[in-house]
Amino acid sequence: xxxxxxxxxxxxxxxxxxxxxxxxxxxxxxxxxxxxxxxxxxxxxxxxxxxxxxxxxxxxxxxxxxxxxxxxxxxxxxxxxxxxxxxxxxxxxxxxxxxxxxxxxxxxxxxxxxxxxxxxxxxxxxxxxxxxxxxxxxxxxxxxxxxxxxxxxxxxxxxxxxxxxxxxxxxxxxxxxxxxxxxxxxxxxxxxxxxxxxxxxxxxxxxxxxxxxxxx
Numbered sequence: 001x002x003x004x005x006x007x008x009x010x011x012x013x014x015x016x017x018x019x020x021x022x023x024x025x026x027x028x029x030x031x032x033x034x035x036x037x038x039x040x041x042x043x044x045x046x047x048x049x050x051x052x053x054x055x056x057x058x059x060x061x062x063x064x065x066x067x068x069x070x071x072x073x074x075x076x077x078x079x080x081x082x083x084x085x086x087x088x089x090x091x092x093x094x095x096x097x098x099x100x101x102x103x104x105x106x107x108x109x110x111x112x113x114x115x116x117x118x119x120x121x122x123x124x125x126x127x128x129x130x131x132x133x134x135x136x137x138x139x140x141x142x143x144x145x146x147x148x149x150x151x152x153x154x155x156x157x158x159x160x161x162x163x164x165x166x167x168x169x170x171x172x173x174x175x176x177x178x179x180x181x182x183x184x185x186x187x188x189x190x191x192x193x194x195x196x197x198x199x200x201x202x203x204x205x206x207x208x209x210x211x212x213x214x215x216x
Contacts, residue, residue, distance in 0.1 A: 002040045007079035008097075009036050015165065016080050018099055032081030035067035042071035073107075075099075076123070083129075090118035096141070102129035110135040110152070 012022050013030060024031060042054040045059040049198045054071035062068040065086040069075075076097035081087055083103040086107075087122030089095075091117070093107045101107075105127050109117040120138045132137060140157030151166035160169045 003042060004039055005077040009033060009079055010099075012078040012080040012098065017082060024178060031065040031067065032087075033083040035069060035084060035087075036075065036079055037067040038065075039069040039071065039073070040076065043073070043075075046071040046160055073118075085167050090137070092116045093118040094120040096123035096125065098124045099126075101127040102131075102147070104130040106132045106134070108134050142151055150198070 008088055010023070010026060010033065011070035013026050013033060013097075020026050020030075038057060042061070044055040046047065046054040055090050057163050058071050064197070067081060067087045069087075069089040070091040070093070071145060074094070075089075075093075075095045076099065078094060078098040080100045081102075082100065086104040087101060088106045090108045092109075095107075097171060099121055099169060102198040107121070107127075111117075116127070116136045118136065119133045121133070122139055122141035122143065124142045127133065127139075127145040128149070130148045131145045131151070132149070133145065133151045137152065137154050139145065139151070140154045140159060142158045143155050143167070144160045145151060145155075145164035148164070149166045150164045151161055153166070155161055155166070155168055161167065162169065
């Protein structure tokens, strides 16, 4: 099963990264792949009941790749970490199939609580660079987390989240178009929308004031 998952992870790189030229290059130079391969081995040992050795292995991976994945984290097949530096994935994190995350992403906890304290990420989710997903929350299937967002609440399926704190932008319950799956430039801008609305209201108030002044 472990090798089947690793094969799917390698396949995901060729499907999602146009910079991937050949299998040798991917095996030698992709830190994200190195991190997930080491994690799958340490997670296997973790499931056997070992604790210290898997943690030590994960720290070696962190030193080599700049990516920290706790051996207790459950990660589905087809997982792709693009670039990867600064990625942190906590112990009780659960990640579905075909998930993509970028550099600087944190899937972490919010305090010192016990038990399930890290996120559950659904299938086909994309998490942009620098995003923080914190706490025992669920990110629904086919969702996209915008770069730099901080997500503290559950996200429904087929949604896009942007901002601090993260704000859900629904897309009529439909999956994101495949052609925009990895496009950070296709994200909604709620702050910009709010500013435009405020500007429009200001214009309306100014127009009413002009009319009132004209009546005087």
